[in-house]
Amino acid sequence: MTATRVCALSELEQDSAIRVEVEGVAMAVVLDSAGEVHAIGDVCTHGDISLAEGFVDGDTLECWAHGSAFSLRTGQPLNLPAYEPVPVFAVTIDGDDVLIDPAVKKAV
Structure with a gap:
């Protein structure tokens, strides 16, 4: 698989989330x-x-329904x-494009 453009960086608002789907994987x-x-x-x-x-x-995303917070x-x-x-x-930024490959998990 290859990285897919999911949105423009300029479309993202600071301290908020959006839901995208890449090859059947919701993110x-x-x-x-x-x-x-x-x-x-x-x-x-x-x-x-939906966590989005x-x-x-900060660097956490909290579920609105039951309050569990996850480290981003x-x-x-x-x-x-x-x-x-x-x-x-893993997220790649190329100019104003946000690219994600659902097969590539971020090294933690």
């Missing part, structure tokens, strides 16, 4: 307060809830009720 793409772009699995491991609808705080860097849950991590994907 939450986040521009954090430090200006870094992250891509993690979009489905909360506690419930079938959640709240960004590692995918690890930081509090209960979730205890399983979500996948984290």
Whole structure:
């Protein structure tokens, strides 16, 4: 597989997430307060809830339904009720393009 353009960097709002799907893999793409772009699995491991609808705080994304927060860097849950991590994907920025390959997990 190759990296796919998911959006323009200029389309991302700081401290918020958008949902994208690449080759059947749902992801939450986040521009954090430090200006870094992250891509993690979009489905909360506690419930079938889109994380892209959640709240960004620093380098975490919190599920709006039950409050589990996930590290944008590692995918690890930081509090209960979730205890399983979500996948984290490598992101490439090429000019204004945000590229993600769902087959490439980010080295943590």
